[in-house]
Amino acid sequence: MNCVLLLPDGVGARNFLLGKFLVRLKERGSRAHALHVIPDQMIKKLDPGLNGSLGWSRLRPYKHRPISLALEYSLSYAQMYWADTQAMRYLRDWPIKGSLRHRAVVHTAKAVGRLAASRAGIRRLDNWHCSSVRSTELVAEYRKSFEQIRPNVIFCSHQRPPDVLPPVLAAKELGIPTATFIFSWDNLSSKGRIAAPFDHYLVWSDLMRREMTKYYPDVDPSRVHIVGTPQFDPYGDPSLLWSREEFFSRIGADPSRSLICYSGGDTRTCPDDPAHVSILMGLIRDGKIAGNPQVVVRPAPVDDGTRYANTRQTYPEMLFSQPAWLHTTPNDWTRVIPTHEDLKILANLTHHADLNVNLGSTMTLDFAIHDKPVVNVAFDVSNPPVFGKPVWEFFYRFEHYLPVVQFGAARFARSPLEMAEHVNAYLANPALDRDGRRRLVDLQVGAPIGTSSDRVIDVLEQIALQ
Numbered sequence: 001m002n003c004v005l006l007l008p009d010g011v012g013a014r015n016f017l018l019g020k021f022l023v024r025l026k027e028r029g030s031r032a033h034a035l036h037v038i039p040d041q042m043i044k045k046l047d048p049g050l051n052g053s054l055g056w057s058r059l060r061p062y063k064h065r066p067i068s069l070a071l072e073y074s075l076s077y078a079q080m081y082w083a084d085t086q087a088m089r090y091l092r093d094w095p096i097k098g099s100l101r102h103r104a105v106v107h108t109a110k111a112v113g114r115l116a117a118s119r120a121g122i123r124r125l126d127n128w129h130c131s132s133v134r135s136t137e138l139v140a141e142y143r144k145s146f147e148q149i150r151p152n153v154i155f156c157s158h159q160r161p162p163d164v165l166p167p168v169l170a171a172k173e174l175g176i177p178t179a180t181f182i183f184s185w186d187n188l189s190s191k192g193r194i195a196a197p198f199d200h201y202l203v204w205s206d207l208m209r210r211e212m213t214k215y216y217p218d219v220d221p222s223r224v225h226i227v228g229t230p231q232f233d234p235y236g237d238p239s240l241l242w243s244r245e246e247f248f249s250r251i252g253a254d255p256s257r258s259l260i261c262y263s264g265g266d267t268r269t270c271p272d273d274p275a276h277v278s279i280l281m282g283l284i285r286d287g288k289i290a291g292n293p294q295v296v297v298r299p300a301p302v303d304d305g306t307r308y309a310n311t312r313q314t315y316p317e318m319l320f321s322q323p324a325w326l327h328t329t330p331n332d333w334t335r336v337i338p339t340h341e342d343l344k345i346l347a348n349l350t351h352h353a354d355l356n357v358n359l360g361s362t363m364t365l366d367f368a369i370h371d372k373p374v375v376n377v378a379f380d381v382s383n384p385p386v387f388g389k390p391v392w393e394f395f396y397r398f399e400h401y402l403p404v405v406q407f408g409a410a411r412f413a414r415s416p417l418e419m420a421e422h423v424n425a426y427l428a429n430p431a432l433d434r435d436g437r438r439r440l441v442d443l444q445v446g447a448p449i450g451t452s453s454d455r456v457i458d459v460l461e462q463i464a465l466q
Contacts (some may be wrong), residue, residue, distance in 0.1 A: 001030040004151040008332035012157025015230040021453040071129040076192030077113025087190030142170035152464040156180040168196035186400035205446030227455040228447025236450020240347040247348045258293035260351040262364035275381040281315040288420040301325040301332040360395035368437040373426035374410040408436035
């Protein structure tokens with residue numbers, strides 16, 4: 001198999017460069033060529049021991065023409081009005097900012113999307129959008145590249161970035177099958193339209209397969225493949241783990257005391273994270289959380305962590321573990337690039353921490369995989385609430401997060417007092433709610449931890465032979 005790997009952002013690099021995927025690909029006699037957005041100086045650090053056998057080319061800048069941009073926005077809004085999930089309602093009602101021209105384009109696209117919010121309307125917009133891009137010089141350039149590389153499958157690491165549409169259209173013109181990986185558990189129910197009309201879709205679980213056929217009914221179910229997710233594969237690799245003493249030493253912690261990890265979200269969806277951390281630290285300092293546990297804060301990789309400065313100054317006993325991702329372009333989350341170092345840090349943090357606290361984060365799954373208790377923050381500190389309604393009625397009603405609530409896979413702190421009660425209960429008995437955590441992992445992760453990369457390759461080889 002000769003595979004072109006589209007890497008339009010840093011999170012895709014984490015899943016398919018830092019893990020076992022490319023190593024396994026080589027071991028099975030296949031070749032790969034990466035089209036990427038990674039700075040040149042980082043490529044040697046990310047090349048996973050392949051001694052230069054992986055080809056590298058940069059994804060070309062995708063400069064929208066006005067008509068294609070308007071159709072892209074319209075298509076995204078049409079998807080959100082048609083699927084009409086709680087999360088999509090939030091996204092489509094988000095205030096429109098920017099220049100007068102940009103706001104005019106988005107408002108128009110929103111109106112068009114509302115009118116086209118049906119299966120037939122979406123299909124028509126999708127065809128118009130692809131037609132508007134297919135005639136561009138960029139598609140012709142990718143077509144020439146693929147004629148030289150001669151791949152028999154194109155695989156995209158993340159289904160959302162618009163930059164992947166021109167290479168996918170070029171591949172279609174050449175008859176090369178295309179596939180994409182659905183990056184996260186919330187992407188089908190809480191985001192806009194998938195960026196390109198791929199031939200095949202690789203998903204985490206049977207749940208995600210059902211979501212795929214629900215939100216994209218024109219997709220043939222036989223072209224939706226369950227592979228798990230490579231982002232959890234490191235948790236099945238014991239060679240990444242340090243001893244408790246070594247890990248605690250690396251983060252400046254005391255291995256004889258319990259460790260609570262607060263996992264931050266991004267600044268847009270979790271603007272009150274610093275305030276919630278301050279409340280947690282205050283509860284410990286005041287003795288309302290027993291045993292004097294330590295807290296280590298890990299911001300989201302897209303967050304540079306500076307917003308926690310005041311909290312760190314107020315609570316110098318708080319530990320801080322900034323993700324080892326490189327911010328290559330300020331304020332652009334797609335250009336935040338991971339490192340091997342962070343892979344190890346996260347594997348050890350989820351293995352050694354005793355408890356996790358977060359606000360509706362994917363990290364609930366990371367810790368559930370390790371059978372570690374999770375407390376979800378479900379109270380507001382801002383008045384009125386940041387999102388116009390209480391956080392309990394907002395985040396914890398998103399479709400992807402409802403199973404956490406229904407299974408009792410985490411406990412929800414509706415007040416600072418409840419935060420203390422739940423943390424105390426879990427530290428005293430970590431086995432509480434174990435069955436709920438297990439059921440959540442079984443539902444969301446459709447393959448044994450550590451096997452996803454091989455399953456992805458199995459599917460790609462089958463596609464390449466068709």
